[in-house]
Amino acid sequence: MEHPQLQQVTDLADPALDDYLRMTDVRLRSRVEVERGLFMAESYEVISRAIEAGMAPRSFLMNEKWLAKFAPLYEQFPDVPVYAGEESLVAQLTGFNLHRGALASMQRPELPTARELLRTARTVAVIEDIVDHTNVGAMFRSAAALGVDAVLVTPQCADPLYRRSIRVSMGTVFQVPWTRVEAWPAAGVDLLHEAGFDVLAMALTEGAVPLDEVDLGADRKVAFVLGAEGHGLKPATLEAVDQHVVIPMAGGVDSLNVAAASAVVFWQRRSVLSSSDAPAG
Numbered sequence: 001m002e003h004p005q006l007q008q009v010t011d012l013a014d015p016a017l018d019d020y021l022r023m024t025d026v027r028l029r030s031r032v033e034v035e036r037g038l039f040m041a042e043s044y045e046v047i048s049r050a051i052e053a054g055m056a057p058r059s060f061l062m063n064e065k066w067l068a069k070f071a072p073l074y075e076q077f078p079d080v081p082v083y084a085g086e087e088s089l090v091a092q093l094t095g096f097n098l099h100r101g102a103l104a105s106m107q108r109p110e111l112p113t114a115r116e117l118l119r120t121a122r123t124v125a126v127i128e129d130i131v132d133h134t135n136v137g138a139m140f141r142s143a144a145a146l147g148v149d150a151v152l153v154t155p156q157c158a159d160p161l162y163r164r165s166i167r168v169s170m171g172t173v174f175q176v177p178w179t180r181v182e183a184w185p186a187a188g189v190d191l192l193h194e195a196g197f198d199v200l201a202m203a204l205t206e207g208a209v210p211l212d213e214v215d216l217g218a219d220r221k222v223a224f225v226l227g228a229e230g231h232g233l234k235p236a237t238l239e240a241v242d243q244h245v246v247i248p249m250a251g252g253v254d255s256l257n258v259a260a261a262s263a264v265v266f267w268q269r270r271s272v273l274s275s276s277d278a279p280a281g
Contacts, residue, residue, distance in 0.1 A: 009085025
């Protein structure tokens with residue numbers, strides 16, 4: 001307890017703890033965190049990845065028994081408060097037990113413009129109106145692992161910086177450049193076209209081209225649009241894009257979970273790029 005900013009949690013009504021209040025209320029947190037310009041990182045691995053990516057912590061919260069483990073993280077920020085308390089008291093504040101050790105309230109970064117991201121990207125994922133935070137996080141993890149250069153998130157899509165999204169992504173949401181497009185689909189598709197991208201919609205439509213028959217070579221800048229399960233992509237999106245693409249299926253299965261589908265699509269693009277980069281035999 002030598003950290004100069006260590007503060008004992010004793011009064012749950014302390015306004016200094018408001019960042020951590022009612023963590024399990026998804027609707028409330030989704031609104032409040034954006035309004036306050038913050039997001040929550042949870043666990044040693046995720047907090048450390050956020051710090052490595054240049055994110056600025058506002059404060060840390062943990063059970064007293066985790067102080068030693070997390071010291072290498074919070075000791076980097078001697079001016080940032082560290083709130084520690086008994087397990088039951090911290091759980092009462094947040095609404096759940098901190099099984100992953102600690103939370104860090106982080107300053108939400110200013111997002112780049114879509115135009116800035118597209119300037120150097122060649123493979124882009126567009127996440128249209130996916131409201132499940134788990135799927136969003138899983139898609140970011142696949143994007144990071146499989147070479148996607150940038151992710152565009154539509155106005156109605158779940159927040160990639162919501163705690164569950166970050167946790168499922170294993171912090172990769174901090175390493176994949178992304179931003180939220182202001183208008184979709186018309187203005188967003190137009191912007192992609194202006195930047196030289198072919199826009200491919202993953203959709204179960206008549207005439208959709210099987211993924212393994214699509215030209216995904218290095219001479220083509222590609223943006224994959226993936227939509228919510230159930231109703232799928234918007235009709236206006238399907239009209240605006242350049243091509244409809246489908247993953248070939250077997251066993252009577254017509255589709256995959258959107259997070260699983262994204263991994264297949266990103267891998268196919270990566271494998272084609274890798275093959276084109278390979279030296280001639």
